[in-house]
Amino acid sequence: MRRLAAVIAAVSAALAGPALADQAKTRGNLEITSDDGQFSAELGGRIHFDAYLFDDDIEDPVSTSEFRRTRITLSGHAYSWKYKLEQDFAAGNTQAGFRDVYLSHEFFGGSITIGQFKVYRGMEELTSSNELTEMERPFASATGLYEGRQFQQGIGWHNHWQCTTAGAMVYNLRNAAGPRNEGLGAAARFTWAPFNSEWSTVHLGISASREDANRDSDEIEAVANYAGRRGPSQLIALTPGDAGFFFGDYGDQEFYLGNPGGHFDSVGVELAATYGPLYAQAEYAYAKFDGDYAVSQQTFDNWFDRYPNCDPYFGCFIGDQDVRSWYVMGSWMITGEHKPYNGKKGVFKSAKPRSEWGAWELTARYDTIENRDIPDLQANSTIVGVNYYHNPRVRFMLNLVFGDDDFTDDKTKQLAIRAQMSW
Known part of the structure; x- marks a missing residue:
């Protein structure tokens, strides 16, 4: 024994x-x-639970609740290579839930990243969803101008030096859930913080991107959810992808006049600043959507929610489309906290409560997007909100959204509430 x-x-x-x-x-x-010390693994995650209540107008959205994000993140390193694997279980299936999934390594003073990650464009686009001032990103992001193209598969390089950052990448026009295609894109972003102290910062930035649709590519769209998430949406612009893949869904082959594929170009500028508890941020983005195609009146109405006067034999012709989007956003930490600046990424982070009673923030944003080549095709959104930071990891948000679709005259409103935790 x-x-x-x-x-x-x-x-x-x-x-x-x-x-x-x-x-x-x-x-x-x-x-x-x-x-x-050669291997590490770090576990993180986030839970964002939302509820939406609509005051409908012409459109009739459904007031509801949902898990906006439920993510588990595993990151770390294996020898000199870093990795990140992030899955969002609220996306519906495994591949659709892939967010940051990549390998990275030090390269020429910065880091090279290979896999799926965010495209280097736009300040609000690259701000973590845990740090957003309002519940949803503005139109000058993948929530509008770059609809559905936030995380892409490719290779990129990024670096920072004291008060500046620079990043560039090339990518395929697909994410993990998208169809295999031959579309390609490229993007770059540069930021500079000429003044950055503990209690005040000035940020400037510029970005540019180009995307070329090709065989089996999805359409390249700009879409405005002008009354908040799960509310009505307005198609702003569209560049067709593969002709057989896209137009076959609508039975419009007899009206199609263009060539398969198309391209998209954009440029954006950023300005943001903090002064103690006050914060202000603005972005302007210009994009050109390649056109030169025609669709039937019925298809145009399905897309844009308004019946046009088109030629009965040649359909509705859509040429190149110039789209402009800009927003102005501000907040005030009424309990005196300050939003810190993340100099490595060129974005701002959420304030941390100074007392055990938490922190309160008042917020506001005006947001607009317009297609200059289709008359009256413009959508606007005005948001006022309040955020309560119970502690550095738990936050509650309330947004009152006033939507305005000039194209359809819809003026739906939304009351949105979020309970959020991250670790």
Whole structure:
């Protein structure tokens, strides 16, 4: 019996020895590092639970609730390579839920990233959803001008030097859930913070991108959800992807006059500043959507929600479309906190409460997007809100959204509420 006990003790010690050599850190999250420092794994995540109540006008959206985001994130390093694997379980299926999924390595003073990650364009676009001032991003982002093209598969390089950042990438026009296609895109962003102190910062930025649709590419769209998420949406512009893939869905082959594929170009400028508890941010983006195609009156109405006067034989012709979008946003931390600046990414982070009673923030934003080549095709959104930071990881948000679709004259309003936790 003693011999059996000795054997069990020896085996237990042998199994436990290597595990005890690894180091676990629990400051703010859970991180495990091997005893030689060559491997690490850090577990993170976020839960965003939303509720929407609509005051409908012409459109009739459904007031509802949903899990906006439910993500688990695993990140760390293996020798000199870093990795990140993030899955959003609110997306519906595994591939649609892929967010940041990549490998990265130091390269020429910065880091090179390979896999799926955010395209380097726009300040609000690159701000984490945990740090957003309003519940949804403005039209000058993948919520509008770059509809559905926030995370793309490709390779990019990014670096920062004291008060500046620079990044560039090339990518395929697909994410993990999208169809395999031969479309290609490229984007670059540069930022500069000429003044950055503990309690005040001035930020300037510029970005540009180009996307070329090709075989099996989806259409390239700009869409405005002008009354908040789950509310009515307005198609602003469209460049067709593969002709057979896209126009076959609408039975409009007899009206199609253009060539397969098309391209999209954009440029954006950024301006943001903090002064103590006050914060202001603005972006302007210009984009050109390649056109030169025609569709039937019925298809035009399906797309844009308004029946036009088109030629009965040649349909509705849509040429190149110039789209402009801009917004102005501000906030006031009425409890005196300050939004810190993330100099590595060129974005601002959420304020952290200074007391055990939490922090309060008043917010407002005016947002607009317009297609200059289709008369009256413009949508606007005005938001007033309040955020309560219970602690650095838990936040509650309330947004009152006043939507305005000039094209259809719809003026739906939304009351949106969020409970949010991240770790």
